[in-house]
Amino acid sequence: MKRRYIIAMYLLCCAVLLAMVACSENLFGSSGNSDCGSDIKCLRMDAENAFRSGEYTKAYIAYSQIVNLDPTASVGYFGMAKAGLWMNGINPFSMFAQVSTGKDSIAFMNDLPVDQNRFYQGMRFISPALHELEHRDSMTLHYDYYVRDINGTIKKDTVFARTMDSVSWVRAVEANDFDISKITVIDNGEGQNKTYEIPLSEKLKKFIDTYNCNAGVCSKVPLSDREFSYGTYTLGLLITTVSETILRSLDTNGDGCIAKRCPEGETDCRKYNPGARENLLLWRIWGCDIQDKYSYDLSINLTVNENGDFEVDLNQLLEDLDLDAFYADQWNNPKTPLPDEISSFNDKMDEFNESIYDLMSVMGGFRDKNNSDVPLGLEGDMGAYKDFSKFYKVGTHIDEDGDGCIGEDLMDGQDNDGDGLVNSNARLTSVDPDDQYFGDDGKMMGYHGMTGNKDDDKPIRIKVSDPAFKPIANNPERTRFADLNPDEEGYVTVIKFTQRADYWTSDNREDKLRVAQDTMCPPKISLEQRRRLIGGCWSNYNEDKFVKYWLKRELARDEDRDRRVHISCKNCTGTGCLR
Numbered sequence: 001m002k003r004r005y006i007i008a009m010y011l012l013c014c015a016v017l018l019a020m021v022a023c024s025e026n027l028f029g030s031s032g033n034s035d036c037g038s039d040i041k042c043l044r045m046d047a048e049n050a051f052r053s054g055e056y057t058k059a060y061i062a063y064s065q066i067v068n069l070d071p072t073a074s075v076g077y078f079g080m081a082k083a084g085l086w087m088n089g090i091n092p093f094s095m096f097a098q099v100s101t102g103k104d105s106i107a108f109m110n111d112l113p114v115d116q117n118r119f120y121q122g123m124r125f126i127s128p129a130l131h132e133l134e135h136r137d138s139m140t141l142h143y144d145y146y147v148r149d150i151n152g153t154i155k156k157d158t159v160f161a162r163t164m165d166s167v168s169w170v171r172a173v174e175a176n177d178f179d180i181s182k183i184t185v186i187d188n189g190e191g192q193n194k195t196y197e198i199p200l201s202e203k204l205k206k207f208i209d210t211y212n213c214n215a216g217v218c219s220k221v222p223l224s225d226r227e228f229s230y231g232t233y234t235l236g237l238l239i240t241t242v243s244e245t246i247l248r249s250l251d252t253n254g255d256g257c258i259a260k261r262c263p264e265g266e267t268d269c270r271k272y273n274p275g276a277r278e279n280l281l282l283w284r285i286w287g288c289d290i291q292d293k294y295s296y297d298l299s300i301n302l303t304v305n306e307n308g309d310f311e312v313d314l315n316q317l318l319e320d321l322d323l324d325a326f327y328a329d330q331w332n333n334p335k336t337p338l339p340d341e342i343s344s345f346n347d348k349m350d351e352f353n354e355s356i357y358d359l360m361s362v363m364g365g366f367r368d369k370n371n372s373d374v375p376l377g378l379e380g381d382m383g384a385y386k387d388f389s390k391f392y393k394v395g396t397h398i399d400e401d402g403d404g405c406i407g408e409d410l411m412d413g414q415d416n417d418g419d420g421l422v423n424s425n426a427r428l429t430s431v432d433p434d435d436q437y438f439g440d441d442g443k444m445m446g447y448h449g450m451t452g453n454k455d456d457d458k459p460i461r462i463k464v465s466d467p468a469f470k471p472i473a474n475n476p477e478r479t480r481f482a483d484l485n486p487d488e489e490g491y492v493t494v495i496k497f498t499q500r501a502d503y504w505t506s507d508n509r510e511d512k513l514r515v516a517q518d519t520m521c522p523p524k525i526s527l528e529q530r531r532r533l534i535g536g537c538w539s540n541y542n543e544d545k546f547v548k549y550w551l552k553r554e555l556a557r558d559e560d561r562d563r564r565v566h567i568s569c570k571n572c573t574g575t576g577c578l579r
Contacts, residue, residue: 036062038069040066040069040070040073043062043063043065043066043069044062044066044075044079046058046062047059047062047063047066047079047083048079050062051079051082051083051086054086056083056084056086056087057083057087059079059082059083059087060079060080060083060084060087060125062079063075063076063077063078063079063080063082063083064076064080066079067080071136071222072136072223072224072225073225073227074133074136074137074224074225074226074227074228074229075227075228077129077130077132077133077136077228078129078130078133078228078232078233080125080129081125081126081129081130081133081233081236081240083125084122084125084126084129085122085125085126087125088118088121088122088125089118089122090118090119090122095119095239095240095243096239098111098119098243099239099242099243106246106301106302106303106304106310107242107243107246108243108246108247108250109246109301109302109303112271112272113258113259113260113271113272113273113297114270114271114272116247116250116258117257117258117259117283117286117288119243119247120247120248120250120251120257120258121286123240123243123244123247124256126240127240127241127244130233130236130237130240131237131241132222133224133228133233134230134233134237135222136222136223136224137224137226137228137229137230138230139211139221139222139223139224140221140223140224140226142207142221143211143218143221143223234366235366237362237366238362238363238366241358241359241362242359244355245352245355245356245358245359246302248351248352248355249300249302249348249352249355250297250300250301251297252297252298252300252341252344252345252348253295253296253297253298253341253344254344254347254348255288255295256286256288257283257286257288257297258297259272259273259274259283259288259295259296259297260272260273260296260297260299261273261296261320273296274288296320298316298317298320298321298341298345299316299317299319299320300312300313300314300316300317300345301313310388311421311422311423312349312389312392312423313423314392314394314411314423314426317345317394317411318411321339321341321342323339323428326338326339326428327429330428330429334397334555335397335557335558336557337557337559338395338396338428338557342394342395342428345394346393346394346395346396349389349390349392349393350389350390352389353387353388353389353390356387356389387513387517388421388509388513390516391421391424391425391512391516392421392423392424392425392426393425393426394411394426394427394428395407395426395427395428395429396556396557396560396564397555397556397557397560398553398555398556398560398564399425399516399549399550400424400425400516401419401421401424401425401512401516402511402512402513402514402515402516402517402518402530402534403417403419403425403505403506403512403515403534403535403536403537403538404450404530404534404536404537404538404540404541404550405417405425405448405449405450405495405497405536405537406425406448406537406549406555407425407426407427407428408425408427408449408457408495408497408537409421409422409423409424409425409426409427409495410423410426410427410429410459410493410495411423411426411428412493413485414484414485414492414493414494415484416459416493416494416495416498417472417494417495417498417505417536418471418472418494418498418504418505418507419505419506419507419512419536420507420509421509448555449495449497449537449540450537450540450541450545450549451497451500451537451540452540453497455496456495456496456497456500457495457496457497458495458496459493459494459495459496460493460494460495460496460499461491461492461493462491462492462494462499463486463489463490463491463492464484464486464490464492465490468499469499470498470499470501470503472494472498472499472503472504472505497537502539503535503536504535504536505534505535505536506533506534506535506536508533511533511534512534515530515533515534519550519551519564519565519566519569520566520568520569521551521566521568521569521572521577521578522577522578522579523550523551523578527541527543527546527578543575543578544574544575546578547574547575547577547578551565551566551569551577551578552565552569552577553565
């Protein structure tokens, strides 16, 4: 049934796309400078003619001139997006085909870097224009409602209701600076979803303060003429935002380009990086000049596992980096600063998390304004991944996934701790159990299971068929067969403390997310609740260790500890942080 639905949505979206192509007034359609000076009508005609003639760069420049002359002209932003699409050699059919990969794969992941880069560079032209158009369109609607229609007065009996999960709600309150005492829950919904009621007076006050409104005039509102309103560009905005979100995750060093080391034995390296002389010009046009700023991105991809969940594939990360010197330094000093590439990767996980959050907002807008389901089968998948990307941070010496264990997973493609996530909250060290950096003196670079026995931190190899093997999650069948991948000899690698008689851990991602985000003092979720909900290493904490290792992050590297300790925990002491 699900597959038939995806196929039906695919055909529907293709039909919509064909209709869009046939219409000149749409992003994924066709429509195209002379000496027009400041005559916008003349510039618009030149732009449209240039576009129809295939002179996409000329059209892009003309549309840019229009918005410079009149920032309210929606045709300028729309035209910039449309021309930017085609001038980068991207047509709407190829964009749609990439994003409509289906349930079992993720857009762009299997493409060569040169093709990923082509789409990524196109986003630099398309995305800013479309998002600015959406921003102006939305603000104009707000302006019409708050200022023109009610002329600065407050309808005290009118409310604004919004349904969202509790994590999104906290962000919305913080972002809008609402008076939370005036906000009520009018529907508890299912699970974490609730409908909140916000008095219009709060929304109006925020709008007036933000956009400098006085006597019905708002000097900072980015108005639009709304000739091209949301319905015109909605599908294009959705496809663009999906593409940009995924492609940006591949640019791990943040230099604006996607380039990888040429695989061993590959003869045509032009597909991977600009190192080949005959390929240099194209990459230089993209801004990937190898002379000064070019560098390789890490081999890290998003994948869909056998359960249909998004995961971050870190399997090539260690192979891409020469970390022997770092391992040696870390052996002597657990708080050795992370290599720049790893720090950049960890920042990328935070950035990707925020991008997913933004993407969900776009999807929600599509659904609300079009009164229809989001096409492409993406909303449920991306929604499930939202807020979990940070679980894949590496080497931070912080419990990223909320199970009380610090840096316990290994980057070996297995679920070593039974939390249902592969390579999550991973330690940055060799994955070879016999490697010298695991040593016998228990240093282990700050990783621990809070068991009081440093030897418990070691990874061990064991056969799942061994009678001594103890399933390590609350779902024995899942940990025994699904997320541990035996090698040819039938061995798996787990952390030693997971084989203790009292160890178990939940694979409930939602519970772990709530715990992972509860870092304030006093915490909302008590130590006893963590033991009951999550298991993991929480059973080995007392109140003193809870404060030191969770709230105060004492094992973290200095720069991470300063940044990651919640402001409410900065000055509290001892068990006073819990009350």
